[in-house]
Amino acid sequence: MTTAAATAPAGTRPSTRPAAPAGTDRSAREVYRDTIAGLLPAEDRLVVLDSDTGLFSGVDFRGGRERYLNLGIAEHTLMGAAAGLAREGRIPVVNTMAAFAASRALEAVKLDIALGGLPVLIAATHSGVSAGHLGPTHHALEDLASMRVLPRMTVVVPGDAAQTAELLRQALASGGPVYFRLGRGATPALPAGAGPVRLGEAQILRRGTDITLAACGPYPVLAALEAAELLAADGVSANVLHLHTVKPLDTPALLEALGDQRTVITVEEHWAAGGFGSAVAEELSARRPVQVHRIAMPDAFVPVAGGQRLLLERAGVSARSVAESARRALGTSQGGTR
Amino acid sequence: MSSPPLLRGTPPPAPSTADRPVGPSEGVSRGAEDLSEVTTRIREHIVTMCASPEGGHLGGSMSLVEILAVLYFRVLRHDPGFPGLPERDVLLLSKGHGGIGLFATLCEAGYFPASELDGYARPGSHFTAHPHPGIPGVEMPSGSLGHGLAVGTGHALAHRLERSDRRCFVVMGDGELQEGSVWEAASVASAQRLGRLTAIVDRNGLQISGATEAVGALEPLADRWRAFGWRVLEADGHDTGALTEALSLAPDPHRPTVLIAHTVKGKGVAPIEGQARSHYARLGRRQQLALLKALRADAEARR
Numbered sequence: 001m002t003t004a005a006a007t008a009p010a011g012t013r014p015s016t017r018p019a020a021p022a023g024t025d026r027s028a029r030e031v032y033r034d035t036i037a038g039l040l041p042a043e044d045r046l047v048v049l050d051s052d053t054g055l056f057s058g059v060d061f062r063g064g065r066e067r068y069l070n071l072g073i074a075e076h077t078l079m080g081a082a083a084g085l086a087r088e089g090r091i092p093v094v095n096t097m098a099a100f101a102a103s104r105a106l107e108a109v110k111l112d113i114a115l116g117g118l119p120v121l122i123a124a125t126h127s128g129v130s131a132g133h134l135g136p137t138h139h140a141l142e143d144l145a146s147m148r149v150l151p152r153m154t155v156v157v158p159g160d161a162a163q164t165a166e167l168l169r170q171a172l173a174s175g176g177p178v179y180f181r182l183g184r185g186a187t188p189a190l191p192a193g194a195g196p197v198r199l200g201e202a203q204i205l206r207r208g209t210d211i212t213l214a215a216c217g218p219y220p221v222l223a224a225l226e227a228a229e230l231l232a233a234d235g236v237s238a239n240v241l242h243l244h245t246v247k248p249l250d251t252p253a254l255l256e257a258l259g260d261q262r263t264v265i266t267v268e269e270h271w272a273a274g275g276f277g278s279a280v281a282e283e284l285s286a287r288r289p290v291q292v293h294r295i296a297m298p299d300a301f302v303p304v305a306g307g308q309r310l311l312l313e314r315a316g317v318s319a320r321s322v323a324e325s326a327r328r329a330l331g332t333s334q335g336g337t338r
Numbered sequence: 339m340s341s342p343p344l345l346r347g348t349p350p351p352a353p354s355t356a357d358r359p360v361g362p363s364e365g366v367s368r369g370a371e372d373l374s375e376v377t378t379r380i381r382e383h384i385v386t387m388c389a390s391p392e393g394g395h396l397g398g399s400m401s402l403v404e405i406l407a408v409l410y411f412r413v414l415r416h417d418p419g420f421p422g423l424p425e426r427d428v429l430l431l432s433k434g435h436g437g438i439g440l441f442a443t444l445c446e447a448g449y450f451p452a453s454e455l456d457g458y459a460r461p462g463s464h465f466t467a468h469p470h471p472g473i474p475g476v477e478m479p480s481g482s483l484g485h486g487l488a489v490g491t492g493h494a495l496a497h498r499l500e501r502s503d504r505r506c507f508v509v510m511g512d513g514e515l516q517e518g519s520v521w522e523a524a525s526v527a528s529a530q531r532l533g534r535l536t537a538i539v540d541r542n543g544l545q546i547s548g549a550t551e552a553v554g555a556l557e558p559l560a561d562r563w564r565a566f567g568w569r570v571l572e573a574d575g576h577d578t579g580a581l582t583e584a585l586s587l588a589p590d591p592h593r594p595t596v597l598i599a600h601t602v603k604g605k606g607v608a609p610i611e612g613q614a615r616s617h618y619a620r621l622g623r624r625q626q627l628a629l630l631k632a633l634r635a636d637a638e639a640r641r
Contacts, residue, residue: 047499069495069530076519077488077526084492084506087477090499092492107482108519112489115479116471 025186026161028218029125032182033059035165036093036123039172040064046172047085049078051096055125075100079108079122086118091172097131098124098181102143113177114150121171121178127157128217128269129297129312130183133305141297144216145274147179148247155246156199157181157276159221160190163197163244170199185308187218190242191225200245202253208237211263211326214254216243216276219312220267223295226319227265231326238326246276251283258284263329264292267322269312272296293325373578376446377407378637381606382630383442383455388619389626392459394467397616398511399439401542401575401601406436406443408581409507418448421475427504428493430478432486433511433540434468435617441465441473449475484517486510487537491527494535494594505589509538513545516554521566527594528567535594536585537568540575542603544614563596575599606633 033055040046041063050056050070061068071078075096082092094101101109101124113120124143131138148155156171156178158164164182171178194203202214205221206228215224221242228238239257243250258264264284266277277294284290297315304311312318380403388394409429410416417423431440438458445452457463464472468481478489490508497504514520527535541559543550550556560570569590573580584597604616607629621629 047495067499071526072529074522074526076484077491077523080485080488080519080523081492081495081526083478084489084494085496086492087489088493088496088500090496108485108488111479111482112485 025188027184027186028158028161028164029055029182029184031161031164032123032125032168032180035168037061039169040067043091045089045091047090047092049082049085049092049094051075051078051094051100053095053097053125055095075105076108079105079120080112082120083108083112083116083118086113086120087116091119091121093121093123093172095123096125097138098127098140098143099131099138102140102146102179106146109147109177110150114152117152117176119175119177121168121180123180123182125182126184127181128183128308129302130185130308132184132307132311135305136301136303139302141269141271141302142274143179143181144246144268144270144276145278148279149274150177152176153247154178154199155181157217157244157246159197159203159242159244160187160218162189166197167199167244174199181217183218183308187308188222190218190221194242197244200248200250202250202257203242203244204239204253204257205242206238206240208239209259210237210261211265211330212239212241212254212258212261213265213267213322213326214241214243214280215267216246217269219309220269220295220317223317223319223322224265224267227322227326230319230323234327236326236330243276243280246279249279249283251287254280254284255287258288258290262290263326264290265295265322265325265329266292267295267317269317270296271299273299291329293329295322295325373404373407373411374637374640376411377403377578378633379446380407380439380442381633383445383452384438385607385621385626385629385633387438387442387455387458389621389623390459392467393618393620394438394459395435395617396607396619396621397544397603397610397613398433398540398542399436399442400605400607400616401540401603402433402436402439402509403443403605404576404578404581405509405538405540405599405601406439407446408578408585410443410447412578412582413585414507415504416447418444418475421449425502425504428477428490428506430480430486430490430493430506430508431469431476432480432490432508433483433514434480436509436511436540437467437469437481440469440476444473444475447475483511483514484519487520487523487527490535490537491523491530491532494527494532495530497534498532503534505534505536507536507538507585509540511545512539512541512543512550512556512559513553515539515556515559516550524563524566524568531592532594533589533591536589537594537596538585539596539598540601541598542601544603544612544617546614546617548614560598563598567593569593569595571595571597573597573599575601576605606636608632
């Protein structure tokens with residue numbers, strides 16, 4: 001926890017800071033913080049429960065000050081207390097790291113929050129390998145699996161900072177439990193032109209006829225887009241879908257994009273077992289005779305230092321791997337890549 | 339940020355006035371009537387549920403009877419006809435294996451008719467051995483130990499934000515205190531100075547495999563709670579007068595309160611009193627009738 005405090009922007013007043021210019025890398029975590037700081041004074045039902053992360057250090061909540069509660073390093077208690085507050089009509093935002101929200105406090109999330117269908121937003125930062133050099137204790141590559149199996153839970157992974165603000169507002173208004181998966185550092189903005197972002201609805205970033213690339217998370221979406229370019233150079237036309245909502249999954253959009261295609265490549269920042277690709281495979285297997293190939297983190301911990309992008313690329317979550325997987329799949333399932 | 343209200347639903351209730359719409363709370367005169375008829379009937383329900391095909395958690399429900407009776411009949415502000423009453427005090431049974439004790443008490447308090455208890459543990463019934471909010475009057479699911487105090491902390495935080503004089507009571511087992519999450523929540527509640535939060539420990543001294551002190555020692559228990567910053571009260575957990583007095587004390591505004599209620603596991607069922615094996619029982623028809631007869635005889639003798 002001290003590591004998080006050390007990296008937090010102490011002394012800043014983020015809610016009044018000017019927005020970064022378009023096209024600049026921005027941190028979804030900071031945008032989430034700024035959005036919450038802006039909403040808290042006017043939204044009486046909101047209560048922020050913090051776990052000594054330091055993310056909100058120096059933030060002036062103005063009239064909402066008493067509804068920001070740093071309860072200390074106690075993730076189970078945060079989840080339980082959030083449930084109690086929600087049962088009293090509040091909408092708690094639990095601020096912690098993905099690793100602690102999704103594993104350490106999982107039973108409290110399951111029994112205290114999900115079982116009651118309570119409106120608690122779990123803001124899980126440092127997800128995937130975004131904690132980078134902080135090491136395997138701070139990586140969360142299991143969280144989509146543990147959260148998406150819980151009945152009533154909505155699972156959201158914003159694709160970039162701009163989407164974070166929009167999806168956060170929609171998630172808070174959803175009336176039920178939400179796992180809101182965020183990274184740590186700045187990530188690139190997704191290209192414009194995908195249209196408005198709506199909770200539960202896939203974004204179609206590119207239309208293609210041969211294969212569908214379905215991605216979840218900032219770098220996976222960028223990898224899918226770049227892979228589509230690589231494939232286009234080979235004469236392969238690829239759909240690129242961004243599924244920021246893992247649960248409920250927008251299966252109709254996937255089926256519509258697929259048409260009579262036979263191959264889906266999924267891309268995610270999560271262990272291959274049980275994550276986004278597994279969710280896609282589960283949904284499609286009973287509906288279409290398709291192959292689902294998962295580009296995801298291999299079945300191993302990551303006990304080495306490195307930035308988020310580097311760790312992903314070293315593990316094979318990259319545009320090159322996606323394009324290779326697509327070529328292989330088309331080669332075997334359709335007899336050649338044209 | 340000047341956005342329109344984002345979040346649907348009703349806002350939290352306005353700060354409560356000191357009105358006490360229903361039920362007693364501290365400072366209010368309490369029914370002087372004896373609770374022994376109520377506690378006898380609660381025990382009869384427990385015995386009958388333990389004689390159902392699935393059996394039930396007998397010992398730890400029997401030890402709870404006076405605690406729950408005093409809460410629902412003497413202390414809590416509540417309305418059986420309106421379980422969601424906004425002004426109600428909140429009771430969380432964190433030791434979920436006392437579920438049949440809670441169901442029996444809720445039934446006697448008027449939350450549902452006794453006929454509903456006939457469905458206990460039968461296929462399709464909402465009455466599972468461990469409580470959940472599908473049952474009228476039950477505030478939270480419990481059964482996995484070590485959850486209630488954190489949830490109670492959340493209720494107490496909400497009550498404080500509302501400037502309300504509502505109280506929250508969390509009933510725990512003593513074996514339950516072996517769960518680390520209890521002490522995590524104890525620290526948070528103390529640091530937050532949640533004076534209107536009261537924990538009650540059903541200190542019957544036994545858990546499934548034997549004495550708590552042999553399995554996972556808890557003593558010195560009162561000192562432990564004091565060290566965590568709590569006000570500590572102790573009482574005979576089967577003395578309704580002593581329990582009423584302890585639970586009616588004005589809250590300490592600066593710290594939460596724990597009442598260590600010294601109880602006997604299996605209380606009221608002489609052959610199993612004070613024995614760990616009373617934890618779960620499937621009673622035969624003959625045992626059931628004998629126990630009901632003994633409970634009734636005890637009640638008559640006390641008159």
